Amino acid sequence: MSATPQQRFEALVSAVRDALRPEEQFTLGYSAEQSQFVRFNHAKVRQAGEVSQASAQLRLIRDGRQAEQQVTLSGDAQLDRQRLDDALEQLRQTLPLLAIDPYLSLDENAWHSHSLQDRALPALDEVLTLLDREAGDLDLVGIYAAGPICRGFASSFGSFGWHQANSFNFDWSLFHDNGQAVKANYAGQAWNPEAFTARLRQAREQLGLLGRPAITLAPGGYRAYLAPAAMDEITGMLCWGGFCAQALATGNSALQRLYNGDASLSPLVSFDEQVSGSLSPAFSDEGSPRLDVPLIHQGRALQRLVSARSAAEFALAANGADSYESPCALSLAPGNLANDQILERLGTGLYISNLWYLNYSDLPAARMTGLTRFATFWVENGEIQGPVSTMRFDDSLYSLLGSQLEDLTCERELILSTSTYGQRSTGSSHLPGALVKALTLTL
Numbered sequence: 001m002s003a004t005p006q007q008r009f010e011a012l013v014s015a016v017r018d019a020l021r022p023e024e025q026f027t028l029g030y031s032a033e034q035s036q037f038v039r040f041n042h043a044k045v046r047q048a049g050e051v052s053q054a055s056a057q058l059r060l061i062r063d064g065r066q067a068e069q070q071v072t073l074s075g076d077a078q079l080d081r082q083r084l085d086d087a088l089e090q091l092r093q094t095l096p097l098l099a100i101d102p103y104l105s106l107d108e109n110a111w112h113s114h115s116l117q118d119r120a121l122p123a124l125d126e127v128l129t130l131l132d133r134e135a136g137d138l139d140l141v142g143i144y145a146a147g148p149i150c151r152g153f154a155s156s157f158g159s160f161g162w163h164q165a166n167s168f169n170f171d172w173s174l175f176h177d178n179g180q181a182v183k184a185n186y187a188g189q190a191w192n193p194e195a196f197t198a199r200l201r202q203a204r205e206q207l208g209l210l211g212r213p214a215i216t217l218a219p220g221g222y223r224a225y226l227a228p229a230a231m232d233e234i235t236g237m238l239c240w241g242g243f244c245a246q247a248l249a250t251g252n253s254a255l256q257r258l259y260n261g262d263a264s265l266s267p268l269v270s271f272d273e274q275v276s277g278s279l280s281p282a283f284s285d286e287g288s289p290r291l292d293v294p295l296i297h298q299g300r301a302l303q304r305l306v307s308a309r310s311a312a313e314f315a316l317a318a319n320g321a322d323s324y325e326s327p328c329a330l331s332l333a334p335g336n337l338a339n340d341q342i343l344e345r346l347g348t349g350l351y352i353s354n355l356w357y358l359n360y361s362d363l364p365a366a367r368m369t370g371l372t373r374f375a376t377f378w379v380e381n382g383e384i385q386g387p388v389s390t391m392r393f394d395d396s397l398y399s400l401l402g403s404q405l406e407d408l409t410c411e412r413e414l415i416l417s418t419s420t421y422g423q424r425s426t427g428s429s430h431l432p433g434a435l436v437k438a439l440t441l442t443l
Contacts, residue, residue, distance in 0.1 A: 005032050005054070005150045006162050008077070012056060013154040015081045019088055020156060025106065026088075027287050029057035030152030032073075033144055033424050036124065040172065043131060043140040053423065054150075057285075058084060059089040064100040067091045105312040107288045108254045110158030115282060117165035121146050122191040127170070128398070130193060134200040135174070138207070142172025149424055151281040161289075163281030165189065165426070169197075171418045173374070174203050180210040182388060183354050183374040185229065189279065189415040206353070212386035215378045221438035223349030225342055226400075228413035228431045234400070235271075235330055235429055237368055243273075244325035245294050245310040252369040254366040254397070258301045263398055265299035266405040269334040273305065275320075278329035279416060280426045283320070284308075290320035295327075299402070331430040335408025342409070344382045345435055351377040351384065352439075366397035369442075395440045404439075408432040 003011070009030045016026055032054035032133045039047040054075065059068035073080045146168035152162040169187040184203040186196050191411060226234070241247035242255045257263035271294040275282055282290050286308045294302045303320035322328065337345060350372075358370035372391050377384045396402075409432040417425035 003077075005148075005164065006152070008054075008073075008075070008080075008154040009150075009154075009162070011077060011086060012073075012080060013160070015263050016058065016084055016088065016154065017350060023062055025061040025156045027057075027059040027061075027106075027153070027155045028159070029059075029151070029285055029287075030053045031055050031057075031423055032111055032150040033147060034146040035424055036132075036319075037125065037147075038144040040131075040140055040142045040144070043136050043138055046054045050147075051257045056080075056084065058087050058091065060088065060095060061104070061106065062095055064104060065095045065098045066101055066104055067094045067098060069427065103309050103312045105308040105318070106157070106299060107155075107159065107286075107308065108157045111161075111283075111289050112159070113161040113163070113289060115163045115165070115284045117189060117279075118148070119166055119189050120191075121166050121168055122193075123187070126193065127196075130196060131200070135204060138204065139175040139206075140172055141175065143172060143418075144168070144170045145418075145420065145424060147424075149279070149426055151282075151283075151426065153283050153285075153287055155287050160284075161281060161283035163283070165279050167279055167416060169416050169418055169424075172203075176207055176210045178211065180214075182206045182210065185415070185418070187418075188414055194436070206377075209377060209384055210375065210387050214389050215386050216389045217378070217391060217441060219441050219443055221440050224347065224436050224439040225346045225349070225351050226355075226434045226436065226439075227351075228415065228433050229354045230352045230355045231332070231431045231434055232415045232429050233358050233370065234336055234397070235332065235431065237324045237358050237360065238397070239330065241326075243271075243305045243327060244305040245304045245316055245321070246315060246325060249310070249314045252363075254360060256362050256364060257398075258296070259304065261301070265296065265398065265402045267298045268333075268335055268405055268408055269296060269299050269401050271296040272295075272331045272333075273327045274329050274331035274430065278426075279428050280328040284322045286323055286392065288318060288320045290328075293319050293321075328426065329427075329428050329430075332408070332412070332432060334410045334412050334432045337407040337409045337435055339409060339411050339433075342433065342435070343379055343384070345407070346379050347382060348380045348440065350388065351375075351379050361394055362396075367394065368397065369394040384411070391441045392440055394441050400436055400439065401434070404437045406437050408434055 311318035356373035417427035
């Protein structure tokens with residue numbers, strides 16, 4: 001019987017520990033995946049294949065100096081051990097050339113963490129059958145990815161973490177003959193054919209609405225509903241340093257005023273880093289247990305994400321954040337708006353399914369700019385009238401999630417990262433939709 005990924009990782013840890021010299025310490029990170037990828041065009045399979053890969057991140061520490069090297073693993077135990085031995089020797093040669101790291105901070109606790117989320121994934125035939133039945137006649141373009149993702153960590157101090165989770169992610173767009181499109185996604189760890197079918201049918205219904213004459217709006221403030229996917233774009237911008245201890249300490253965070261106590265958001269807004277139960281491992285890439293962290297409670301800033309390095313540099317208490325101090329499992333608490341009441345409560349205004357190409361137009365003011373795209377509709381008296389031509393918005397988070405926020409939906413959507421750059425991501429967000437009194441469109 002072939003070794004499991006965890007057993008292969010444990011063998012690598014044992015090999016590094018055996019090769020270590022008395023005055024040396026090490027950490028070893030591990031990433032692996034066994035992923036099935038399918039690319040679709042016109043709702044037909046155009047490309048299908050599997051990716052099996054693994055890598056190790058070896059860090060050597062001695063006399064206050066550290067150096068690290070990434071090693072691509074082959075799956076052959078003898079070859080992989082030789083690659084780690086070679087990497088260890090290279091790091092030994094590099095360390096004396098480096099300056100002492102003043103902010104080197106190591107977790108010397110012998111912590112242990114183990115998570116195995118092995119829910120059964122859908123058979124590809126089931127996915128293809130549902131897709132053909134519900135959207136086989138449409139111009140559907142998309143990518144389906146599924147399979148287990150593994151993360152591991154170990155150190156010479158006796159810490160050991162293992163995380164393995166199955167997940168699927170289907171990201172697609174439906175294109176209308178007029179060139180407009182609906183973008184949709186269905187992802188998670190527990191496959192539900194009824195939920196997948198409902199998502200396909202909702203996208204198909206929106207596609208039909210794109211056939212109506214486009215409506216052009218003048219610049220100005222408009223009442224708007226932002227669907228969870230649109231909210232994901234906004235909160236994704238916040239993850240660029242918004243909760244980062246290093247950015248906050250150096251005055252480079254978009255939420256600087258909030259954390260300084262000079263501004264607040266709506267009492268409806270409570271953000272948490274909710275690692276427990278998520279697709280992300282319960283330990284950081286630096287080798288510390290990850291904690292659930294309350295970031296914002298009822299519009300007021302609470303904690304920030306603090307890595308071990310920032311803790312040493314800025315005299316803070318570390319809370320298991322990765323080195324880049326960005327949320328890996330951001331959760332926004334639900335509100336009171338039921339999904340079946342969204343159009344009625346919106347009344348007249350914008351229904352925004354997605355936002356696109358966001359960036360900061362004024363970082364200290366938490367002001368963002370971006371485009372409406374895909375399925376954005378004009379609604380009058382609770383009824384969709386037609387699609388809205390692409391518009392640019394420019395507004396502050398202190399407005400959208402502050403003074404202008406009317407309500408959040410009581411139902412939330414789990415959105416898994418679609419990133420496959422280098423490897424499949426374990427990042428996620430759990431978000432409601434938002435009803436806002438005014439969103440500023442500029443052109």
